[in-house]
Structure formats: structure tokens, C-alpha cells
Amino acid sequence: LQLFSDVCPRTCENFRALCAGGAKSLHDGRELTYKHSLFHRLVKNGWIQGGDIVTGKGDRGESIYGPTFEGNVAGCLEGILGMANKGRHSNSSQFYITFQPAPYLDKKYVAFGQLIEGTQVLQRLEAVPTYYERPAVACRINNCG
Template sequence: QELRGEVWAYASSVMCFVGGQLLGDEKELLKWSYHEWDYRDFKPDALYQAIAEDFYAKYLKNSQASSTHVFVYLEIAIEEQPVGRLLFELFSDACPRTCENFRALCAGGVTSPRDGRELTYKNSLFHRLVKNGWIQGGDIITGKGDGGESIYGPTFEDESFSVRHKGRGVLGMANKGRHSNGSQFYITLQPAPYLDKKYVAFGQLIEGTEVLQRLEAVPTYNERPTVDCKIINCGTFEP
């Protein structure tokens, strides 16, 4: 939170801090350690990669075990070309009904009581991109941005405004006014305090920053992406 936009402009996947200050990536850390302590490291990069992946998996497992938070993923394709995965942490303790709606739409297997169709984000589009604002998807009915349906019925109530839009990657429910949440959602591209207490935020992007950048860079016409940005797969993430 203290670094704010600096984090999202940071190119490397490794961040090293000394005395609470951002030093740089692992190469900068090795330069610093040599300069300060005459230390050289000869271990292979593959070893550190394995250690990092193991620690990350343990972190996710511990997070699930110590809280009610769940993790879900969206696999994205732009112009039919897979570009990677967005992984979200859902704040189920703050917004249990909202999180369960999103989780169920990611997992699939729920049918609409109105027409029996499966309710799922799979194969749905991101239909709106507001530059420096947010990217929006989840119209699982028409894909045009004028439809959607929740697992509870056409819409459900605003559950809580306790999660603030204080950074990039905040996940929230799009609506058409009070208590009109369906399946449409948005992901913020920067802090958006003007959305607080108007839209229910319930999750945070924790992996896939480069995928969000790819989506953000897509050309638009009247806030509509000019190429298809599709969720090609989705589900509950198990570390």
C-alpha cells in the first residue's frame, strides 16, 4: 500500500527490501551484498525459483487454512491466444454471499432456474475497458454488457461496503443501482475511491499482474475492446 503505483510499474517479479526501502530485484541485492559484505552467491537460479514456488504454495495453503478466504482463477485469451491467468483472493469473511456467487460462477455447475442454462464465466467476454479506471466482464447472458444473472436469481442485494477500492486489482460487482448485483464484475486499474459505498468490492488480484496489463493495453472503441478478450477457463484454485 505504501509503494502504491510503484509496485505496478515494477518490471521484475522479485522485490528486495533493505531497511524498509525498496532496493531492486535479486541482481541488485547481490550487488548490495557484495558491496556491503563482500558476499558472492554461486547457487543456480533454478534453486531459488524452486524455493520461491514452494513458499508461495505454502502461503496460499496457510491463508486458506487460517481464514475463510478462497482463491479463484480466470484464464484469459486475447484474440483467441491464451495470455495467462488472473488469480484472486476472495474476502469471504466480509462478503460471504457475494464471494460465493463469484466462486460458483467460476466453478460452474449451477443452472438458471429461469431457462436451465449453466451459469458460468467460462467463454464470457470482457466487454468494457475504461482507461485508467477498470475493466469489466461477466455478462454471461448476452456478452454485450446489458445482461447477467446471479446464482441467487436475476440480482441480489449489496452485502457490504467494507472493502475499499484503494488500489489496483480490486475485484468488485458491477451494478445498475442499489441492490442490483448479478454476474457482471470489474477489476480496478488504479485506486478508485469514487466507487466506495456504491459498488461492492470483495476480492483482490494476487497473481497475474502482467495479464491485467495485457488486457489494459487492448485498443477500444467507445470503451468496448475492439478484439475479443475472453475467459477461456475458470474455477476454484487449490494450491
């Protein structure tokens, strides 16, 4: 992954820290990390979404800055890494990677990086069967950092 640190420094630092692990939750002191977290949503011809490091179900998340933080908004192409959120200024730990260009995401979500290697893995993830946009088999981040 290549991060757009010059455009989205806070978002990139949050993602980097969650990949590296070691940061502690301001809420309960537990380690904040993507390690062993699930991809909980897979939208065919759209994106794969993960990063709920709280429940793993896609309904929560937490950033290194607290529950949520504000981020910049940028465009969206194939292989773009973006912050998933529930509305303005609600970025946390959830992220997505697009399977193809997704102009409908422009100006709605923070695009803060791009996949530069591993497109075969992304294609295999897109082929996973789903049930109401939930992967039918566990798709997990086994290691990161």
C-alpha cells in the same frame, strides 16, 4: 484472486460458483458460468468489466440467487475485484477489476476480492485498444474454476 469471504460471503459464493460452473439458471435452467464469457468494457486508467453471462454485451447478468441480489459495499484499490451493477441491490454476474486505485468507486459497488497474482495480464488487458470503451479485440475468459 483472493476473495473477501468474511466480509462479503454471498457475493464471494456467487463469484466462486460462476467460476466453477455447474449452477443452473432459476429462469431457464442453463448453466451459469464465466467460462467463454467476454470482457465487454475497458475503461482506460479505470477498470475492465466482464461477466455478462446472458448476452455478452454488458446489458444483462444473472446470479446463482436469481436475476440479482443485494451485496455489502466496500472500498476500492488497484487490482480490486468488484461487482458491477445498475444501482442498489442489483448485483448479478457482472464484475470489474481495477487498473489503479479508484476511490470514486468507494461505497458505490461491492469490492469482494483482490488480484494477488497476474498483474502482467491485467496490464496487457489495459493496453488493448478500445472503441467507446469496448475492447477492439475479443478479451475472453477461456477457462475458469
